[in-house]
Structures are given as structure tokens and as C-alpha cells.
Amino acid sequence: MEIINLEGTEDTPKIILDKTNKIFEISGRSLPEDSAEFYQPILDWLAEYAKDPLPETIFDFKLEYFNTASSKLILDVLTSLEDITNAKVHWYFYEEDEDMEEAGEEFSELVDVEFELMPY
Amino acid sequence: MSEEILKALTQLFAIITKQDGGVTETERDFVISIFKEDLDHDSIKEYLALYDEFVGYGKEVVATEKKKLTSVKDSVKTLAICRKINKTLTQKQKVVVLIKLLELVGSDRNFSSQRMEIINTVSEVFNITTEESKLVEAFILHTSDETLDKEDLLFARKKTGQEVVLAHEIEANITGELMFLRVRSVDMYFVRYLGHEEILLNGFIIKPGLTYQFSHGSTIKTPSGDALYYSDLVRHFLSEFETVKLSFIAKDLQKKFPNGTIGLRDINISEGPGKLIGIMGASGAGKPPCSMCLQA
Numbered sequence: 065m066e067i068i069n070l071e072g073t074e075d076t077p078k079i080i081l082d083k084t085n086k087i088f089e090i091s092g093r094s095l096p097e098d099s100a101e102f103y104q105p106i107l108d109w110l111a112e113y114a115k116d117p118l119p120e121t122i123f124d125f126k127l128e129y130f131n132t133a134s135s136k137l138i139l140d141v142l143t144s145l146e147d148i149t150n151a152k153v154h155w156y157f158y159e160e161d162e163d164m165e166e167a168g169e170e171f172s173e174l175v176d177v178e179f180e181l182m183p184y
Numbered sequence: 185m186s187e188e189i190l191k192a193l194t195q196l197f198a199i200i201t202k203q204d205g206g207v208t209e210t211e212r213d214f215v216i217s218i219f220k221e222d223l224d225h226d227s228i229k230e231y232l233a234l235y236d237e238f239v240g241y242g243k244e245v246v247a248t249e250k251k252k253l254t255s256v257k258d259s260v261k262t263l264a265i266c267r268k269i270n271k272t273l274t275q276k277q278k279v280v281v282l283i284k285l286l287e288l289v290g291s292d293r294n295f296s297s298q299r300m301e302i303i304n305t306v307s308e309v310f311n312i313t314t315e316e317s318k319l320v321e322a323f324i325l326h327t328s329d330e331t332l333d334k335e336d337l338l339f340a341r342k343k344t345g346q347e348v349v350l351a352h353e354i355e356a357n358i359t360g361e362l363m364f365l366r367v368r369s370v371d372m373y374f375v376r377y378l379g380h381e382e383i384l385l386n387g388f389i390i391k392p393g394l395t396y397q398f399s400h401g402s403t404i405k406t407p408s409g410d411a412l413y414y415s416d417l418v419r420h421f422l423s424e425f426e427t428v429k430l431s432f433i434a435k436d437l438q439k440k441f442p443n444g445t446i447g448l449r450d451i452n453i454s455e456g457p458g459k460l461i462g463i464m465g466a467s468g469a470g471k472p473p474c475s476m477c478l479q480a
Binding site: 095127129131132133134135139163164167170173174 | 258267302309
């Protein structure tokens, strides 16, 4: 599968989707102009990946901030992980960032995917 | 509405009005008016206390120079609330919720970016198309000094002289204007009055600026004595899409039954498109034969 490797910007997150190197990561800030458009390639990639996933998939979220429009797409990404056997989410958050911790907790209740909250 | 949904909506109102400077008295009063529609006096107090807690009413607001963005926690909570609403409410009820949210931010005309972003996301999660939610937004935010000309919006007002005739406009003897919105996806109609007269909707005076559902069988009555019925409104909306306007003329209609008796004679009737007419007569006068002949 091809690799998605996007550098993060002020408004868009860093994305690494690399099956070969087993890296699945969304990090940084997410406030794109058009969230649906930005996240569509990621959703397409995951749909393709789901057809032949690795024995285990660990998806890392290391977000500093995301806006409401992005949150919906992040939920879509998490929902697509439900279709991948043995997928797990590592939800990183700065230990003082209660909001991000709670956001992770809320997300974990909305999807049927194993969540591990990882303070740093 | 169930307690669970009311709690969810209370939280949603709070999340939205918390943004961009916090809630104003006007907005809080609007929330109270929403509660009054569904709750008794004691319950209103209970839900208002919940709202105040969620929105931080009465707490010291620390003024910051930087524009405060919606917290990630609030964003995800919004999604959770919408999920709950999706599972429980019908699509029609969801459209009404969207209207209430827009009216809420409209009550003090504070349509700031964070708030509108939340409302747009809610609309998406509710599976309301962008086109339709933009239309609803335009309807609720419209003020008299703007010109608005869109499909699925109808204006009723007094026409004076040389005005440009808009496609979606009907004549009405009122000061100000009555606006009607058609939400096609759920086949619902809504009305708003901008003006100072006492306009009656189903017998009660409607408050200017507020949105009311204009449902099956509803009537609007103006002080000048004009009446607008639900069927008239639907006809106005639908007539814009008719390519063939049907009318009929029946002249000297006569009907003889197989046994020779005359069922109808000297029937002359004609009517234009979109009218609702009633055929009345004593028993045996020939009503069914008349309508059957006209249908043929």
C-alpha cells in the first residue's frame, strides 16, 4: 500500500500511514479549512487497509488541538478502526491537559475500539 | 421529550452559548422559553440550574486577548450528544432542534465562528444536507432590510408600486412580512413574521421574529381579515414546479344510468388549478355521479 506522509502545519495535523513500517499516526493541530476534504484520503486509505490489515494495528493520536469540524472526522477515523481486527488506539495527551484527556475518554465511549490513554 | 434528551439538549445549548464571550441574558431567556414549551415550573428550575452549571453562568469570566477556541472536550461532547439525539429523535424532530439552535444564537445576533462551527457540525451529524441547513440558516437570520430570494422560501407582503417582483412572493395586506420556509427532506413548513401587527397562527398571536411550525391544517389570520391556509401555502410552493396547470370546464353535463334514469342534468362547472372545492347536495342529488364524471 502507498504511504501517506503529511507534514503538520499550523492548522493541519501530521499524518503518517505506513503499513510496512507499522506506523499509524495523527498528531499536532487540526483546524483545516475543509475538514471533510482533508480527512477523506485518510478514510479511503483505512478502508483499503481494512481489507488486508496487519495482525495488530496501533493507531497513535498525539493531538494538541482539534476543532469541532475535525472532531467529527476524527470520530469517522476511529469508527473505521472498528472494522479492523485487533486495532488499538493510543490516545496521547499532555498530562496537564485535562480537556484532551476527557476528549479521549469521550471518544473511547463512542467507538468499539480498545483505547489506551497515554499521558506524557 | 424524554429526560435523557432534554438533558442532552440542555448541554448542547450550553456548549454553544458558552463560546465566543459566553452567554448573554437574552440568550439565557431564550433557553428558558424553550424549556417552557415542554416543562412544568419545577422542572424548568431544575434544567435551568443544569444549564447554568454547564455554561458557567454567574461565574467570573476571565477576559483574554486571544480568541478562545472551542475546547476539544466540548467538541467531542457535542458529537456524543448528537449521537444520542440521532438514536432517539426522528428526522423531523432533528430539524426542529437545528432551528432552535439557530434561533438561540440569533436571539442576540451572535453568530460567531466557534458557535456556527458547532451548529454546522451538529447539522452534519444529523444528516441534514449543507444546502438545506444553509437555507434554514438564511430563513432564521433574515431581517426585513435584506432581500432574500431562494427556492423553498416564500414571502407574503404588501406590494407597493414599482417594486421588482420576486419569484417567491405573494401579495398580503399586512405591514411587514411573513416568511415561509419549506424543508423538503422532511416535508415541513415553518413561518416567521417580521413586523408589528397581531398576526394569528391557529388562534394565537405570534411573536415577531420567532419561528413557528406551520403544520397540516394550520391557518394564519391577519388583522385585515386575510386568511392563509396550509393548503394554500403548499399550493404556492408546489405551483412553482408545475409545468402544466390543469383546469376544467364542464358544460351541460348529463349522466344517464344503464336503467334509463337520469342521474345528472344541466351541470355546468369549471375550476382553475390548485383549488380545493366542495360539492354539496341533498341525499340522492347526484354527488358521486358528478364527481365521477368530472374525474373521467
